Amino acid sequence: MLSLLLTSLPLGGEQGGGLLSAIDWARAQFALTAIYHWLFVPLTLGLGLIMSIMETKYYRTGDAFWRKTAQFWQRLFGINFAMGVATGIILEFEFGTNWSNYSWFVGDIFGAPLAIEGIVAFFMESTFVAVMYFGWEKVSRGFHLASTWLTWLGATISAWWILVANSWMQYPVGCEFNPDTMRNEMTSFADVALSPFAIDKFCHTAISSWIVGAVFVVAVSGWYLLKRREAEREMALKSIPIAAIVGLLASVLAGATGHKSAQTVAAVQPMKLAAMEALYDGGTAQGLKIVEGIEVPYALSFMATNDFNGFVPGINDILKGYTREDGTVEPSAQEKMERGRAAIAALAAYRKAKAEGADASIVNSQLSIINSNMPYFGYGFIKDEAELVPPVAVNFWAFRVMVGFGGLFILFFAVILFFDWRKKRPTPNPSREGGELLPITGEVGRGSFPAWLLWLAILLVPCAYICSESGWLVAEFGRQPWTIQDMLPVGASVSDIGSSAVATTFWLFLALFTTMLAVEINIMLKQIKRGTAPHPAPPQGGK
Amino acid sequence: MITHSSLISLLQTALPLEGEQGGGLSYFFLQHYWCFVVALLGAILVFLLFVQGANSVAGSLGYTEQGRRLIYNSTGRKWEFTFTTLVTFGGAFFASYPLFYSTSFGGAYWLWMLILFTFVLQAVSYEFQNKLGNFLGPKTFQFFLTLNGILGPLLLGGAVATFFEGSNFIVEKGNLIGLPSLTGGVGGGSLVISHWANASHGLDALLNPWVLVLGFAVVFLARTLGILYIMNNVDDEDIRSRGSVRLIGAAVPFVILFGAYLVHLLLKDGYAYDPATGVIFMEPYKYLHNLLDMWYLLVILLIGVLLVLYGIAIEIFGPNSQFSIFNSQLNKGIWPAGIGTVLTVLALLLCSAWNNTAYYPSTADLQSSLTMQNSCSSEFTLRTMFYVSLLVPFVLAYIIYAWRAIDRKKLTREELESSSHTY
Numbered sequence: 028m029l030s031l032l033l034t035s036l037p038l039g040g041e042q043g044g045g046l047l048s049a050i051d052w053a054r055a056q057f058a059l060t061a062i063y064h065w066l067f068v069p070l071t072l073g074l075g076l077i078m079s080i081m082e083t084k085y086y087r088t089g090d091a092f093w094r095k096t097a098q099f100w101q102r103l104f105g106i107n108f109a110m111g112v113a114t115g116i117i118l119e120f121e122f123g124t125n126w127s128n129y130s131w132f133v134g135d136i137f138g139a140p141l142a143i144e145g146i147v148a149f150f151m152e153s154t155f156v157a158v159m160y161f162g163w164e165k166v167s168r169g170f171h172l173a174s175t176w177l178t179w180l181g182a183t184i185s186a187w188w189i190l191v192a193n194s195w196m197q198y199p200v201g202c203e204f205n206p207d208t209m210r211n212e213m214t215s216f217a218d219v220a221l222s223p224f225a226i227d228k229f230c231h232t233a234i235s236s237w238i239v240g241a242v243f244v245v246a247v248s249g250w251y252l253l254k255r256r257e258a259e260r261e262m263a264l265k266s267i268p269i270a271a272i273v274g275l276l277a278s279v280l281a282g283a284t285g286h287k288s289a290q291t292v293a294a295v296q297p298m299k300l301a302a303m304e305a306l307y308d309g310g311t312a313q314g315l316k317i318v319e320g321i322e323v324p325y326a327l328s329f330m331a332t333n334d335f336n337g338f339v340p341g342i343n344d345i346l347k348g349y350t351r352e353d354g355t356v357e358p359s360a361q362e363k364m365e366r367g368r369a370a371i372a373a374l375a376a377y378r379k380a381k382a383e384g385a386d387a388s389i390v391n392s393q394l395s396i397i398n399s400n401m402p403y404f405g406y407g408f409i410k411d412e413a414e415l416v417p418p419v420a421v422n423f424w425a426f427r428v429m430v431g432f433g434g435l436f437i438l439f440f441a442v443i444l445f446f447d448w449r450k451k452r453p454t455p456n457p458s459r460e461g462g463e464l465l466p467i468t469g470e471v472g473r474g475s476f477p478a479w480l481l482w483l484a485i486l487l488v489p490c491a492y493i494c495s496e497s498g499w500l501v502a503e504f505g506r507q508p509w510t511i512q513d514m515l516p517v518g519a520s521v522s523d524i525g526s527s528a529v530a531t532t533f534w535l536f537l538a539l540f541t542t543m544l545a546v547e548i549n550i551m552l553k554q555i556k557r558g559t560a561p562h563p564a565p566p567q568g569g570k
Numbered sequence: 571m572i573t574h575s576s577l578i579s580l581l582q583t584a585l586p587l588e589g590e591q592g593g594g595l596s597y598f599f600l601q602h603y604w605c606f607v608v609a610l611l612g613a614i615l616v617f618l619l620f621v622q623g624a625n626s627v628a629g630s631l632g633y634t635e636q637g638r639r640l641i642y643n644s645t646g647r648k649w650e651f652t653f654t655t656l657v658t659f660g661g662a663f664f665a666s667y668p669l670f671y672s673t674s675f676g677g678a679y680w681l682w683m684l685i686l687f688t689f690v691l692q693a694v695s696y697e698f699q700n701k702l703g704n705f706l707g708p709k710t711f712q713f714f715l716t717l718n719g720i721l722g723p724l725l726l727g728g729a730v731a732t733f734f735e736g737s738n739f740i741v742e743k744g745n746l747i748g749l750p751s752l753t754g755g756v757g758g759g760s761l762v763i764s765h766w767a768n769a770s771h772g773l774d775a776l777l778n779p780w781v782l783v784l785g786f787a788v789v790f791l792a793r794t795l796g797i798l799y800i801m802n803n804v805d806d807e808d809i810r811s812r813g814s815v816r817l818i819g820a821a822v823p824f825v826i827l828f829g830a831y832l833v834h835l836l837l838k839d840g841y842a843y844d845p846a847t848g849v850i851f852m853e854p855y856k857y858l859h860n861l862l863d864m865w866y867l868l869v870i871l872l873i874g875v876l877l878v879l880y881g882i883a884i885e886i887f888g889p890n891s892q893f894s895i896f897n898s899q900l901n902k903g904i905w906p907a908g909i910g911t912v913l914t915v916l917a918l919l920l921c922s923a924w925n926n927t928a929y930y931p932s933t934a935d936l937q938s939s940l941t942m943q944n945s946c947s948s949e950f951t952l953r954t955m956f957y958v959s960l961l962v963p964f965v966l967a968y969i970i971y972a973w974r975a976i977d978r979k980k981l982t983r984e985e986l987e988s989s990s991h992t993y
Contacts, residue, residue, distance in 0.1 A: 105697055110693075113690045117686055120686055124679055126676075127677070131743070134947070141660075145661040147965075154969050158972050158975065163990055164989075216954045371747045518761075528771060546705065553702040
């Protein structure tokens with residue numbers, strides 16, 4: 028009954044348990060789990076950096092205030108970290124469960140970064156996060172500090188390898204197709220691990236995650252100031268500038284790395300760039316649309332090529348074929364589809380000939396056809412060139428949300444630092460100096476930060492998450508219909524699972540993750556409300 | 571201390587080589603090496619299931635609310651190792667044997683999804699259960715820990731059993747290009763390489779009684795190890811005295827179930843293949859032959875079993891017990907039992923794959939069975955990953971160092987009261 032209900036939902040594609048509807052569910056499930064996972068990763072990377080800086084201050088000064096401050100942020104880090112771990116395990120295994128063909132077709136290349144991530148990064152994270160939480164009274168200050176930094180480093184290295192894997196899907200390099208094993212095989216690990224696409228993506232993604240952590244710390248601190256929380260006031264006032272410096276630095280660097288990423292995308296995924304801009308007919312000296320009808324002249328050409336007069340192809344140019352600025356001709360979509368079909372047909376003939384023990388010349392002639400058409404292999408699975416155009420509206424708006432908020436964050440952190448720098452009135456520290464408590468009102472209670480700015484900080488927390496998720500929407504919607512750019516479309520990547528099975532697990536994970544997210548947010552809010560007060564013991568009782 | 575180079579020499583001289591010989595990293599050697607790495611990770615994972623085992627008996631072993639908290643806080647400092655080992659096991663399997671990854675995970679869908687689901691529940695349960703704001707209540711998350719504590723080992727044990735009992739799948743690599751509309755009728759009309767041959771997608775494995783026997787053996791092994799771990803890690807007389815009694819209830823069914831499965835394994839027909847042609851065939855007493863051919867695995871298996879039994883015995887018959895026979899050190903049974911578990915599982919997993927054995931047999935189509943030869947990554951990838959695996963000793967070293975630092979002082983009720991971070 029449940030399965031019937033689930034398969035009847037109009038998600039698109041063929042209904043009734045056919046392969047296409049299973050594809051839809053598999054995509055929806057991967058999107059769901061990836062989006063949920065990415066709610067927790069940026070805060071892990073961003074807050075991890077900031078809490079490590081705070082513990083470093085404790086290590087250098089020996090001041091118990093910094094220890095208490097670091098422990099407070101680590102407590103919030105832990106609540107978020109648990110959800111990141113929980114949602115992350117599904118993603119790795121989903122490649123096998125939902126994308127079985129993909130797992131064989133490119134597993135020779137794609138599996139390596141995942142294995143390295145486990146060996147190098149996950150063990151580092153899981154080992155040292157335990158020391159960070161339980162080692163305060165058991166290990167030296169230096170060892171504890173190293174553990175905190177290594178927890179963050181492990182998370183960052185993990186991000187590196189998973190982004191290497193993701194980048195390879197967007198820009199497959201360092202491999203060649205083996206017709207005997209029916210898969211792509213790695214030929215250069217360095218090309219895969221140090222692909223320029225991966226480097227740009229990692230820098231942009233990791234650095235932009237720091238923004239989420241910085242906004243979070245400023246917002247939580249701001250809430251304490253707004254609520255005139257005496258016990259947390261000093262912590263808030265000293266956390267804000269640290270977070271704001273990290274945030275401003277990250278926002279500026281995210282802009283710079285974003286510009287570099289855009290150029291890489293323009294070079295290797297021009298259709299994604301065209302979709303991001305809703306650019307149907309390209310040309311030289313292209314302007315960047317703010318919204319439809321309003322544009323910054325020459326800005327798109329500069330963003331894509333570093334040249335104000337650079338050529339940027341539009342969606343129609345890419346479908347019809349065009350000539351790049353270096354003179355190379357990009358074939359039309361129809362030609363690519365024909366060459367893809369030729370590669371597939373030749374591959375079938377090659378395997379048949381080998382199985383029948385045919386003459387070497389026949390085998391070699393088919394091999395020659397395969398090799399010459401292999402760059403367009405994936406196009407052989409495309410039935411209509413319209414399938415090659417990613418969802419334009421989603422890409423267009425997600426890109427604008429990402430860039431818009433990114434610009435806002437630069438301004439926000441600059442203003443925060445300005446008010447912090449402008450601070451003229453001393454903010455006494457009664458708790459540490461033993462002085463008389465001053466009435467905590469107005470600017471004295473909030474340091475020098477105006478209330479509107481602190482409320483803005485709180486409002487910007489969901490915006491930071493929306494900004495971060497929007498980046499992923501651009502990256503992933505923009506490469507449709509490909510799981511691996513030009514090599515394998517999503518339709519040829521899936522497992523032989525009925526749509527009802529995938530739909531059932533989709534709803535199960537949706538219910539589970541949503542419930543856990545609600546619990547997590549509630550716990551986080553309660554922890555913030557409690558502030559630095561000692562952790563109360565759970566209720567005692569008998570059996 | 572065994573170095574990697576000595577391990578390579580040892581493996582190269584010890585393996586029953588029938589493929590390429592020579593001192594370099596041959597494809598044949600790399601296939602066996604990565605099988606060893608994956609099997610070792612699997613063996614360590616089974617050992618680390620003590621976390622699940624302890625959680626599954628937390629109610630009776632802890633008895634009071636505070637006793638249960640002690641147990642959850644003790645396993646809560648180790649659960650990430652189990653979780654990480656599971657993820658790394660999956661990653662290493664993907665990197666070295668991608669056809670297994672695509673066939674088993676994509677085929678035995680429900681089996682793996684259930685495993686993952688219970689591990690997801692576990693991952694949040696520690697952090698959330700006693701936090702203010704947990705509107706589901708602590709009991710909900712304690713139930714999740716118990717659920718994971720039973721289903722996790724049961725299903726993982728069942729999955730291991732399929733390496734010997736077989737699974738219902740068909741592999742045809744040509745399917746990817748077999749869509750008639752694309753190739754003008756070439757191929758069989760199906761696009762997916764690996765198919766499950768029935769609609770239950772992995773749950774059918776649980777209908778095989780021998781899969782259940784090994785699955786429940788792993789459940790009781792995890793409980794046994796969990797009790798031994800708690801007795802070692804928690805400095806609490808109440809829990810330790812209950813532990814020595816509860817241990818009997820877990821160890822006896824484990825020994826019976828594992829013994830039964832071992833006898834069944836040694837007497838059953840196995841899935842062999844001809845390395846020259848790749849043709850797979852049934853061979854009577856294949857796994858017994860494997861242990862006799864690879865005598866070193868037999869030795870490892872026997873040492874492993876004896877260590878597990880010794881670890882159990884010194885707690886049941888130790889000086890702290892009413893059945894006292896041994897005058898051994900108190901509460902140290904987890905070490906021999908843990909090492910014995912790793913050795914036993916390692917030997918069994920290698921027995922399922924080495925010596926020209928199909929490690930993931932198909933009951934639907936014998937020739938679809940997966941072997942090290944037909945399912946592994948390319949030589950280049952295996953060699954690259956071999957160099958990466960040289961980092962493993964460093965990883966193990968810092969894990970041991972950090973683990974010792976945290977466990978130097980056993981967990982007490984007093985520490986729970988004073989600690990800045992508890993579950």
